[in-house]
Amino acid sequence: MKIACIVGARPNFIKIAPLIAEMARRAIDYRLIHTGQHYDYEMNDKFFEELDIPVPDINLGVGSGTHAQQTGQALIRLEEELLKDRPDLVIVVGDVNSTLAGALAAAKLNIPVTHVEAGYRSFDRTMPEEINRVLVDHIAEFLFAPTEDAVENLINEGIDQSKIHFVGNIMAETLLRNLKKIKERKKYKEFGLKPKEYAIATIHRPENVDDAHRLREIIGAFSEAPLPVVLPLHPRTQKRINEFDLQSSLNRSLIATDPFSYLDMLSLLSDAFLALTDSGGVQEEACLLHVPCLTIRKNTERVTTVNLGANRLIKGERNSILSAINGLVENGVAPWMAPLNWDKQITKRILGILEANLHLKTEVVSI
Numbered sequence: 199m200k201i202a203c204i205v206g207a208r209p210n211f212i213k214i215a216p217l218i219a220e221m222a223r224r225a226i227d228y229r230l231i232h233t234g235q236h237y238d239y240e241m242n243d244k245f246f247e248e249l250d251i252p253v254p255d256i257n258l259g260v261g262s263g264t265h266a267q268q269t270g271q272a273l274i275r276l277e278e279e280l281l282k283d284r285p286d287l288v289i290v291v292g293d294v295n296s297t298l299a300g301a302l303a304a305a306k307l308n309i310p311v312t313h314v315e316a317g318y319r320s321f322d323r324t325m326p327e328e329i330n331r332v333l334v335d336h337i338a339e340f341l342f343a344p345t346e347d348a349v350e351n352l353i354n355e356g357i358d359q360s361k362i363h364f365v366g367n368i369m370a371e372t373l374l375r376n377l378k379k380i381k382e383r384k385k386y387k388e389f390g391l392k393p394k395e396y397a398i399a400t401i402h403r404p405e406n407v408d409d410a411h412r413l414r415e416i417i418g419a420f421s422e423a424p425l426p427v428v429l430p431l432h433p434r435t436q437k438r439i440n441e442f443d444l445q446s447s448l449n450r451s452l453i454a455t456d457p458f459s460y461l462d463m464l465s466l467l468s469d470a471f472l473a474l475t476d477s478g479g480v481q482e483e484a485c486l487l488h489v490p491c492l493t494i495r496k497n498t499e500r501v502t503t504v505n506l507g508a509n510r511l512i513k514g515e516r517n518s519i520l521s522a523i524n525g526l527v528e529n530g531v532a533p534w535m536a537p538l539n540w541d542k543q544i545t546k547r548i549l550g551i552l553e554a555n556l557h558l559k560t561e562v563v564s565i
């Protein structure tokens with residue numbers, strides 16, 4: 199039994215790390231295929247190094263482009279790769295363009311697809327990730343859901359219940375396995391900050407950064423916040439800041455930096471007073487680390503974090519952002535419980551189910 203794991207972008211690397219480690223421990227015959235969607239050192243290699251992910255067996259060098267270019271190139275090159283060394287199962291994670299290309303290439307070759315992080319829905323089809331999620335879930339054979347609401351979404355879409363497995367959130371396993379390193383790092387010291395006296399912000403979604411007015415409002419709010427804001431810049435955001443001439447809005451209380459590595463980011467997040475974000479992963483990571491989160495989006499597929507009281511959706515307008523931050527500074531927020539099954543057992547659950555269904559013979563290798 200041969201398994202191909204397909205990754206392409208930063209959030210994929212975080213999600214595949216514990217799965218790869220557990221497959222190696224069980225001596226499962228796997229290959230890691232990288233589409234090359236993310237390629238900069240800071241968006242790519244740094245994550246592989248820090249999360250101990252082995253160098254991919256192949257990198258298809260797809261790179262950036264329009265959605266059709268990126269997904270199409272990945273599809274063509276992945277098909278060639280899967281034909282060359284035909285696996286018995288393909289695993290894809292998350293919702294990026296490489297996830298869709300991997301699932302589609304495999305499904306068309308009649309190779310069963312496993313989707314880790316199945317069932318998340320924002321119900322907003324203007325988001326490219328939403329299109330990717332829906333399509334992947336409808337061609338996958340094994341759907342591993344992170345939350346109970348994700349299971350419900352899949353059932354509501356008429357997906358055969360025997361394919362759906364509620365295993366919990368794989369991102370939580372990565373975080374919990376790295377928690378000691380995250381807590382020891384104290385990255386805030388490098389910026390002369392004190393724990394729980396600053397905010398960490400990430401912003402990269404096209405709807406927030408591709409519109410000059412919107413980006414100006416968001417950056418303006420961050421720079422006027424009543425506490426320092428650390429803002430690692432995604433390459434897309436950096437490009438737009440230059441294009442829209444917003445460099446001058448970055449003042450001393452808004453600390454704009456290059457993108458952080460996984461451990462640096464999680465260290466800054468775990469010691470922050472609050473998180474401001476439009477990323478999916480940060481909403482979940484803040485929830486697990488008990489850091490309140492304000493999400494600058496109209497909707498979220500991470501509804502569990504909102505229902506628990508860990509996360510709130512806010513408008514991408516200067517006044518809305520500032521009044522939400524001020525509200526948290528003045529009133530704080532009630533503590534919340536960690537979501538069900540967000541623990542260190544996700545990969546064991548996933549591989550247990552695959553073993554039972556595919557007669558995947560594995561032996562645990564001691565390392």
Ligand code: UD1
Pocket residue numbers: 207208209235236237238241242262263268293294295296326327402432433434477478
């Ligand atoms: C992708 C995912 C998004 C995820 C994000 C995390 C899709 C549709 N979107 O968005 O869900 O939250 O990754 O980062 O797959 N760029 C670089 N260097 C890189 C990678 C990208 O400079 O290594 C720049 C390029 O200008 C590129 C732009 O960033 O055009 C966008 O990259 P792309 O991979 O298309 O999407 P992301 O915005 O990163």
